[in-house]
Amino acid sequence: MGIAHDNGDCSDRICPFEIAWVDTPDADGLHHRYAECAGKGICNTESGECECFEGYEGKGCQRTTCPNDCSGHGVCNYINDLTFGTTSFDIPHTEYSVDGKTFDYFNWDAGKTRGCVCDPEWGDVDCSKHLCMYATDTQDHRDNMAAAQKYQIQQFTFDYTAAVSGAETFAVTFKAKINESFTTIPIVIQASDFDLMAEDIESALERLPNNVIDQVQVMCGNSPSVTVGNSDVTCNVTFTGANTQGDQNLLIISADACADGCTPRITGLDLKELTGAVTVLQSADFNSYECGRRGKCDYGTGICQCFEGFTGAACNQCTSLI
Numbered sequence: 001m002g003i004a005h006d007n008g009d010c011s012d013r014i015c016p017f018e019i020a021w022v023d024t025p026d027a028d029g030l031h032h033r034y035a036e037c038a039g040k041g042i043c044n045t046e047s048g049e050c051e052c053f054e055g056y057e058g059k060g061c062q063r064t065t066c067p068n069d070c071s072g073h074g075v076c077n078y079i080n081d082l083t084f085g086t087t088s089f090d091i092p093h094t095e096y097s098v099d100g101k102t103f104d105y106f107n108w109d110a111g112k113t114r115g116c117v118c119d120p121e122w123g124d125v126d127c128s129k130h131l132c133m134y135a136t137d138t139q140d141h142r143d144n145m146a147a148a149q150k151y152q153i154q155q156f157t158f159d160y161t162a163a164v165s166g167a168e169t170f171a172v173t174f175k176a177k178i179n180e181s182f183t184t185i186p187i188v189i190q191a192s193d194f195d196l197m198a199e200d201i202e203s204a205l206e207r208l209p210n211n212v213i214d215q216v217q218v219m220c221g222n223s224p225s226v227t228v229g230n231s232d233v234t235c236n237v238t239f240t241g242a243n244t245q246g247d248q249n250l251l252i253i254s255a256d257a258c259a260d261g262c263t264p265r266i267t268g269l270d271l272k273e274l275t276g277a278v279t280v281l282q283s284a285d286f287n288s289y290e291c292g293r294r295g296k297c298d299y300g301t302g303i304c305q306c307f308e309g310f311t312g313a314a315c316n317q318c319t320s321l322i
Contacts, residue, residue: 013048015041016060019108032108037061066116067126074118074127080110082117120180121302130302134177135292135314136245142285152247153282157234158189158255161270169266172205173252174213177288178302182208183254186266191233194220201235215241236281246288250278292316 020035036043037050041061044051052061066076118127142149158170169186176182184204190197198218205213220235239248257268290297291304295315298305304313309320 012045015043015048015050018060018062063112064114066114070116071126071128073122074116076114077117078111079113082115118179121178123179129299131178132291132297132302132304133314134288134290135316136286137289137293138316138318140287150285152239152284154237154251154278155281156253156278158269159232159271168269170269171254171264171266175249176212182212183264186264214243245286247284
């Protein structure tokens, strides 16, 4: 009997071996070794093909399927590609803890596990829901109405490797709650004029289509951790408009060169590292609910069915006297 558990007379075909989804560590602690059909299928010894269990597919059952094939409203991507604009999985390894024991995670399933990336205006795990507009609940009051309202503030920092000539450009992408993404025109880095740079960012964001960002305030300057004149710029973006009340998705900074045939066409920035990562400096005390929590979403049409006394695309307009 060989590794494929054949019958010894060479009459059985061997099925593909792939990294096992589940196995038992050996004496040296090695795990996720190669297994026939990755341990998630049965080998057809006549054809040499794996008959995968539900939820798995491919040569050797090496990858997962996506729910409902993303309903025709999205694409099925590996988790290694799902992290654009968020924390990257492209690291050597990390650790996780189970019942007090620490284990190394070496990114073994980055090219195996998949999920849906939905088209604009579609959502849920299988992209089957036509999303409705989001808005703050007009009847949800803050605990202390005398205190100033808080808007979400997002922050990003650029740390250059060399002096800026004034010709370098970058772009910013905003992803709305209904899964629509819009990217600004090229923005010129202005390391010597922070006010002008802030104005350019404001203008670019407010000029995005569909009035997706109706009002925003931007402030740029040297990072507090460095002295004035160093090639380090921090920008704070405050979402003050009615269309972006409540916490929004993190902005995505495009700082890599995007040359001929690319949109938008930007020179990119010579950074010490990807310091364009965005963080939340302040959370909003507005909320952001589907249909303003004053209606129900019709997931077939993507239109809010507002409760009596409320109207608007996101049911955030009160029509009754209170």
